[in-house]
Amino acid sequence: MGRLKGHMIYKVIATEFLPLRERSLDDPDENTYRTLVKNLLISGPMYFSYSYDITNSLQRQAFSDLEQPLWKRADDRFFWNRYIQSDLIDFRKTGLNGSATRRTTSAQPGVDAFILPVMYGMMEISSTRIKSTPFSFTLITRRSRHRAGTRYFSRGINEDGHVSNFNETEQIVVLNDNDSTPTSSSLVGRKTYTEGQEIQALAFVQTRGSVPVFWAEINNLHYTPTLQVRDVETAIEAARKHFSEQIRLYGDNYLVNLVNQKGREDHVKQAYENMVRTLISAPQEGGQGDRYTSEKLHVLEPSGRENAFDRLHYVYFDFHNETKGLKWHRSLLLLEQLKQGLIDGGYFRAVNMPGDTKGNVEVRYQQTAVVRTNCMDCLDRTNVVQTMIARWTLTRQLVDAGILNPGESQDDDANFQVLFRNVWADNADVVSNSYSGTGALKTDFTRTGKRTRVGALQDLNNSITRYVRNNFLDGPRQDAFDVFLGTYSPSSHVGGGRVFKDDRPPYIQAMPYVLATSFFMVLVSLLTRRVPNAAVWPLRSFMLFWVVVGVWAYRFIQTHGMLYVSQSISHALKSVSLTRYR
Numbered sequence: 001m002g003r004l005k006g007h008m009i010y011k012v013i014a015t016e017f018l019p020l021r022e023r024s025l026d027d028p029d030e031n032t033y034r035t036l037v038k039n040l041l042i043s044g045p046m047y048f049s050y051s052y053d054i055t056n057s058l059q060r061q062a063f064s065d066l067e068q069p070l071w072k073r074a075d076d077r078f079f080w081n082r083y084i085q086s087d088l089i090d091f092r093k094t095g096l097n098g099s100a101t102r103r104t105t106s107a108q109p110g111v112d113a114f115i116l117p118v119m120y121g122m123m124e125i126s127s128t129r130i131k132s133t134p135f136s137f138t139l140i141t142r143r144s145r146h147r148a149g150t151r152y153f154s155r156g157i158n159e160d161g162h163v164s165n166f167n168e169t170e171q172i173v174v175l176n177d178n179d180s181t182p183t184s185s186s187l188v189g190r191k192t193y194t195e196g197q198e199i200q201a202l203a204f205v206q207t208r209g210s211v212p213v214f215w216a217e218i219n220n221l222h223y224t225p226t227l228q229v230r231d232v233e234t235a236i237e238a239a240r241k242h243f244s245e246q247i248r249l250y251g252d253n254y255l256v257n258l259v260n261q262k263g264r265e266d267h268v269k270q271a272y273e274n275m276v277r278t279l280i281s282a283p284q285e286g287g288q289g290d291r292y293t294s295e296k297l298h299v300l301e302p303s304g305r306e307n308a309f310d311r312l313h314y315v316y317f318d319f320h321n322e323t324k325g326l327k328w329h330r331s332l333l334l335l336e337q338l339k340q341g342l343i344d345g346g347y348f349r350a351v352n353m354p355g356d357t358k359g360n361v362e363v364r365y366q367q368t369a370v371v372r373t374n375c376m377d378c379l380d381r382t383n384v385v386q387t388m389i390a391r392w393t394l395t396r397q398l399v400d401a402g403i404l405n406p407g408e409s410q411d412d413d414a415n416f417q418v419l420f421r422n423v424w425a426d427n428a429d430v431v432s433n434s435y436s437g438t439g440a441l442k443t444d445f446t447r448t449g450k451r452t453r454v455g456a457l458q459d460l461n462n463s464i465t466r467y468v469r470n471n472f473l474d475g476p477r478q479d480a481f482d483v484f485l486g487t488y489s490p491s492s493h494v495g496g497g498r499v500f501k502d503d504r505p506p507y508i509q510a511m512p513y514v515l516a517t518s519f520f521m522v523l524v525s526l527l528t529r530r531v532p533n534a535a536v537w538p539l540r541s542f543m544l545f546w547v548v549v550g551v552w553a554y555r556f557i558q559t560h561g562m563l564y565v566s567q568s569i570s571h572a573l574k575s576v577s578l579t580r581y582r
Helices: 028-043 058-062 084-096 109-113 230-250 265-279 321-322 328-345 380-400 413-435 443-448 455-470 476-486 506-527 536-557 569-581
Strands: 001-005 007-011 047-048 097-104 119-130 131-142 166-176 200-208 217-218 224-230 252-257 284-288 297-301 312-317 347-353 363-367 369-374
Touching: 001 119, 007 119, 007 265, 028 312, 028 476, 058 347, 058 363, 058 506, 119 413, 166 380, 200 230, 200 380, 217 265, 224 265, 230 252, 230 265, 230 369, 252 265, 265 312, 284 476, 297 328, 312 328, 321 328, 321 380, 328 369, 328 380, 369 380, 380 413, 380 443, 380 506, 413 443, 413 455, 443 455, 455 476, 476 569, 506 536
Parallel strands: 200 369, 252 312, 252 369
Antiparallel strands: 001 007, 007 047, 047 119, 119 131, 131 166, 166 200, 200 347, 217 224, 284 297, 297 312, 347 363
């Protein structure tokens, strides 16, 4: 991938499965699970470093114990292979002597080098310049391993306070970095640099995550799935766990909600706002409307700092109504609302400490707040808003660093703008592919700054592909996530090839074939040339019969859509296990 602060970063491009048995066990279920995990490893963008902690932001690294091995410093949320390394971690902590049942009490520090954290997400490292000033521009998105999964199998929050599709995105600028040999454990590495010029790192973090209430969308072959939202009261404890962690890690949270205020999405919006009203003390509300929408902005703020959750600041923006008709510049209305919070929250800035051999840095500024953005999927609308906020913050950082003069913008440099837009569009595609199975929508605007016909056609293609993948292909993808991350253990269910067997009644399984056959027969009837002077009614009767059969089969499949969408075996078996336990 390249070097980040002097440390080599690698991308996982190939993996190999090595059997622990001398004679391999050929079990159909185990073979299927192994194939699922292999597909995940092939398609999932994963990164690692032997000397740099890519699971933590620069700010968290600055206050970590650099004497600890990488795996102990790693952020548990983004340590994606922790479950796979769990046996090694247990061995490191307690040691093993001969067998797993005979433990010693001595730790095994020699194992540290073999426990290597892997991050799932996106990373791009680029060397660039603005106004003849060279610097390194990096974008990192870390996807949480908690409640990971696919679009319709993973929504909302769980009892542990983890939300679906949670991603932390960090934008990094490194100045005066001559990129020499990396050290083994330092934050920025020991580098040569011009006398009088400090090696500076400037970073800004944003997050995204599903609306933290209990809600789900049930696939049933309809383009718009059935939405279910549970009472807010049932999710209060889970939301408290979630926001307690977010406040501890990031400080003040600006909760930007971009879902629609009308139609089905309004149920999610109302649930989120009711949750915030419950958490903060004496909420103060304000709203704005215009000719586009009755509520373009809705703000919920605490009246004081009476409890820990009074560091939550809710901002609703009616993104679709405000920007429809390609009026993308109207998204700046949201930026104006957030600007004071962005100024107060700041960003992280640190410099190398000359003569320090351990990699410690001198922290100049800290980021004390984060913008947490969501839409329904936390993908397309969220990408546009995060890119806008990142662009504004980068201009501020470059002005503070003296690269730009007050009043200037990084937008003024055409070459850098091409790089910036493409990096953020690539980020949008990676996050979207991981969750929905396709690239993001609206990336033509992110890449070019305007909407295009080609981009609209690409969005149509992605929307159709999402429908197909989410309805017919996501079950195995969800199983792969669950098995790899250890949220589901197949050991108790493997055997005899029964797990993945289709147990639906034969007539249910046969219905798609009946529909396909009827379509084929009608097509044959239309293309068959009638013999001269032959009666017309036999052919028409034949075609009418198959039309009726086809319509009946289609209506049956449509009515019983849940029987024909792709199902997650791991979710189904976990549900059965919970039912038996209860």
